Amino acid sequence: MKSTVLGWLRQQFERERVRHGQNTSQWNTLARAEQHVTARNNPNGKSSMRRTFVAAIAGLALTQIAPTTSQAQSPEQATPTAEAAGDLQKATQNPVAGLISVPIQNNTNFGIGPFDRNQNVLNIQPVVPINLSQSWNMIIRWIAPVIWQPAPGTANLEVFGIEENTPAFLAAQDVQAHAGVFGLGDMTPTFFFSPAKPHKVIWGAGPMFVLPTATGRVLGQGKLSIGPSIVALVQPGHWTVGALVNNVWSIAGQSSRADVNQMTLQYFVNYNLKKGWYVSVSPIVTANWKATSDNVWTVPVGGGMGRVFRLGFQPVNVSAGFYGNVVHPSQGSPWGMRLQIAFLFPKRPEMPKKN
DSSP states (O other), X not given: OHHHHHHHHHHHHHHHHHHHOOOHHHHHHHHHHHHHHHHTOOTTOHHHHHHHHHHHHHHHHHHHHHHHHHHSOOHHHHSXXXXXXXXXXXXXXXXXXXXXXXXXXXXXXXEETTTTEXXXXXXXXXXXXEEOSSSEEEEEEEEEEEEEEEOOOOSOXXXXXOOTTSHHHHHHHHHHHXXXXXXXXXXXXEEEEEESXXXXXXXXXXXXXXXXXXXXXXXXOSEEEEEEEXXXXXXXXXEEEEEEEEEXXXXXXXXXXXXXXEEEEEEEEEEEOGGGEEEEEOOEEEEETTSOGGGSEEEEEEEEEEEEEEETTEEEEEEEEEEEEEEOOTTXXXXXXXXXXXXXXXXXXXXXXXX
């Protein structure tokens, strides 16, 4: 009878332990109860039977309160440890980390053209890692830009035969000062292949594509382009230091549109602080090799701050940065602002397997 009861009790408790997570104190209590009964085993005595029954009831009570204990965690259990929070910080700063994330990044470029217009580019850029084998991961980084592009204004309307201070001149100025085009730009998927096992130098490389998906002529290049993309970084202590570079060339598309040959270089330096805060410098340098010599480069300098925290139950990474373009094309923006919220989906730890 005792072995049957204790065997049933073990099965019930093990089922609850697996469902709600191991609770060491409860498991030890049950073990002590069983040892107590076994040590005083008297097959023919009522006292032994009574102790077995009491131990079974005590153990059953422990299994019934296990879910409540698991749900009402202590602050130390409910709040991620500093080490876990630091790991999540570093994962968000690693372009080839095994972390699913959905960054939504808004870039506002100020002071474009003679009327100081603002361009707005909202990048929706999910990052999805896929485990190919024990040695290799593939990280898919897909950027879908939603763009507000102001009309390309010119202060010299006379070149179009429009005389100054005429109704046509005033109407054209009003259009240039307020009109614009809104829609989807060219999407850019990148497929990084990266070693699955971490090393001191983390790296990834793979093809990048520029797809002619723009819904308006001024929102895209009208060409299918392809080229290599490479990222490398190190993460010593509180630091993350690295760079991502790519160059694409057009291989197909509208013959009436200009050929594409352009480079993008983003170097990044992050220093992680307490409570999820970090300081970041991550400007995006671009070079249009097909442009005239004085319009090739856009070189920003600046930085910002961010924080990784939980928004309710959802881990997020929120950041803001400001950059001034020390070099830019003649009609380009002299400075810009970058705001981002990234929704993070870290892998859940696996439950311990039953022996």
